Amino acid sequence: MDGAGVALTRPIEVVSLLSGGRVAYDAALRLQREAEARVLAGGRETLFLLSHEDVITIGRNADRKDLLVSESFLAEKGIAVRESDRGGKLTFHGPGQLVAYPVLSLAPGRTDVRRYVHDLEETLILAAADFGVPATRSDLPGRWSSVWVGNDKLAAIGVHLSRWVTTHGLALNVSTDLSRFALIVPCGIPDGGVTSLERLLAPRPVPALADVAARLVGHFCEVFDRTPAP
Numbered sequence: 563m564d565g566a567g568v569a570l571t572r573p574i575e576v577v578s579l580l581s582g583g584r585v586a587y588d589a590a591l592r593l594q595r596e597a598e599a600r601v602l603a604g605g606r607e608t609l610f611l612l613s614h615e616d617v618i619t620i621g622r623n624a625d626r627k628d629l630l631v632s633e634s635f636l637a638e639k640g641i642a643v644r645e646s647d648r649g650g651k652l653t654f655h656g657p658g659q660l661v662a663y664p665v666l667s668l669a670p671g672r673t674d675v676r677r678y679v680h681d682l683e684e685t686l687i688l689a690a691a692d693f694g695v696p697a698t699r700s701d702l703p704g705r706w707s708s709v710w711v712g713n714d715k716l717a718a719i720g721v722h723l724s725r726w727v728t729t730h731g732l733a734l735n736v737s738t739d740l741s742r743f744a745l746i747v748p749c750g751i752p753d754g755g756v757t758s759l760e761r762l763l764a765p766r767p768v769p770a771l772a773d774v775a776a777r778l779v780g781h782f783c784e785v786f787d788r789t790p791a792p
Contacts, residue, residue, distance in 0.1 A: 573791040584615045594663055594730070602724075621648050653733065658736055662775075681785050683707070736759045
């Protein structure tokens with residue numbers, strides 16, 4: 563707060579890797595670890611924006627039975643498999659999907675995991691609304707995180723916190739190959755579908771990842787009281 567009692571925004575470095583092509587999961591994890599160390603040392607926060615090479619990630623709460631094909635089959639298809647220290651279960655990342663990894667310090671005023679996830683959901687809901695898509699939270703059992711359109715998940719959320727510094731984040735399906743999700747039980751929810759902006763907006767053209775990213779960053783900064791650093 564400043565002297566007038568007005569909340570001050572915190573600067574955040576926004577790093578978009580979208581123009582450089584798809585990013586391997588391991589490379590993105592290294593970038594997050596470096597950024598996490600900076601924040602823990604009192605340095606700048608970072609919001610990474612990217613699209614991954616094909617990969618299935620297995621969260622801390624996952625059941626391997628939710629992987630419906632063998633890893634050798636996936637290797638033949640060029641799909642990597644990685645275990646992750648994020649919360650949640652199995653999900654797919656790949657081309658056409660906007661991934662955002664915020665590396666933030668939630669201390670001192672936002673040290674509440676539920677609030678953090680709720681704020682990520684709010685960011686996604688606002689961004690989807692900019693494109694005419696009415697995404698919502700779900701109140702059904704087992705669906706306490708992420709956003710949905712009807713019974714179809716539009717975006718997944720999985721986070722990790724260490725000393726109230728965040729890693730991992732969210733994945734929004736823009737023009738993702740949704741058939742890839744048939745290889746797993748997405749997020750361990752067998753009775754839920756998966757959708758994308760491309761499917762929901764058809765026959766209208768799908769927005770470019772960069773355009774969706776710009777909207778997402780704007781709403782992220784509004785929700786989290788951040789300002790993009792020069």
